[in-house]
Amino acid sequence: MELNAYSKDQLVALEQSLTQRYDDFKKAGLNLDLTRGKPAADQLDLSNAMENALNGNFRAADGTDVRNYGGLEGLPEMRAFGAQLLGVKPSETLAAGNSSLTLMYQYVQFCLLFGAQGADSAWKNEGNIKFLCPVPGYDRHFTICEALGIEMLNVPMTATGPDMDQVESMLKNDKQIKGMWCVPKYSNPSGEIYSDETVDRMAQLGKIAGANFRIMWDNAYTVHDLIDNPPQLANLMDACRKHGTEDSVCITGSTSKITMAGAGVAFVGLSETNLKHFCAWLSSMTIGPDKINQLRHARFISTYEDLLSHMKKHAALIKPKFDLVQKHLSEGLTGKGMGNWTVPQGGYFISFDTLNGLAKEVIKLTNEMGVKLTPAGSTFPYKKDPNDCNIRIAPTFPNVSEIDKAMPVFICAVELASVRQRLKSL
Ligand SMILES: Cc1ncc(COP(=O)(O)O)c(C=O)c1O
Missing domain, CATH: 3.90.1150.10 (Aspartate Aminotransferase, domain 1)
Incomplete structure (x- = not known):
């Protein structure tokens, strides 16, 4: 009753x-x-066999000795794997360490302090900047904004993704909004999948937002289906290519909930221009990722069908x-x-x-x-x-x-x- x-x-x-x-x-x-x-x-047991995937053979497909330094952008086989996961080209993919959240933090920090495309593009030059946050959402995205002093503005989620009328109107009226968090497939926590129309409208935001706007497209659950014949998420980067906005997106994902949550491989997908700038910055921080783990993953899950x-x-x-x-x-x-x-x-x-x-x-x-x-x-x-x-x-x-x-x-x-x-x- x-x-x-x-x-x-x-x-x-x-x-x-x-x-x-x-x-x-x-x-x-x-x-x-x-x-x-x-x-x-x-x-986690499903991936135990990964432990022995190398079996003493430390050479990647291109002959790289994965035990040594180098290869900032990741092993070619893992860049190809990540590209498929994120829906971008291998040349637009960085295969990194164990956490996509780290990559998100690094990319937002990089845009804020150093500039996505050179010092003139740094958000910090523009005073108080803001991010759109579809709600309810993922608490750790919000923690990144709090840690970096970025103001957050709520946008309601609907059954087809964020309320796009509201998103567009906020972006038109406030050029201090420099980013937006999205979990486009099986949103954390509400489970929505952005509709094709939403994805296409998202891809056009770069044309109406202020300079150097970035969509943080956290596709953490892209292959995490519970049903057969799962719904398909439209490809954001393809839509961006259609609208000429490839620079406005930062696409992330990882194998954290595919293989081992503490020891997966994380990826970021960026336009080639954005990736070049990000890698130049990253090179001041690291000589390269853990390629042994990358090769273990490439051997353990070698095709998309395996995945x-x-x-x-x-x-x-x-x-x-x-x-x-x-x-x-x-x-x-x-x-x-x-x-x-x-x-x-x-x-x-x-x-x-x-x-x-x-x-x-x-x-x-x-x-x-x-x-x-x-x-x-x-x-x-x-x-x-x-x-x-x-x-x-x-x-x-x-x-x-x-x-x-x-x-x-x-x-x-x-x-x-x-x-x-x-x-x-x-
Ligand atoms: C939406 C979302 N993104 C990212 C992560 C963490 O990803 P990673 O392990 O690659 O840092 C999670 C973990 O719960 C998540 O729910």
């Missing part, structure tokens, strides 16, 4: 029985965790976890008017919206019953969720039996907080 259809007496009785349930969960002494958006050990069949093994391990969360949510909350949630076709998260003003309370109650959830507000710049409603659920790391125990606790917290709020309003 819908929350709003209950009489006051019925709500009082419901509050009492839910409080009893809350007390019982508290006594059970649970210690569970739904916060961690990382692969479980059985997913897709490897990702199917991941899906087989994590889909049952996503399905179990969905089963609990739909059995526990459908038709109750106490919240909405996403049913993603890939990626690492389920996004749950409570009634306005209840995310903090639900997370607090859930924590008190022994289940950790990502802190409220994490999915918004400055950790400020204006409606205090968004909660990110990460099902990959806990095992199925832990999820089965944790979800009834979460549902109890949602019900209890919603009933109490309704009672207060009467």
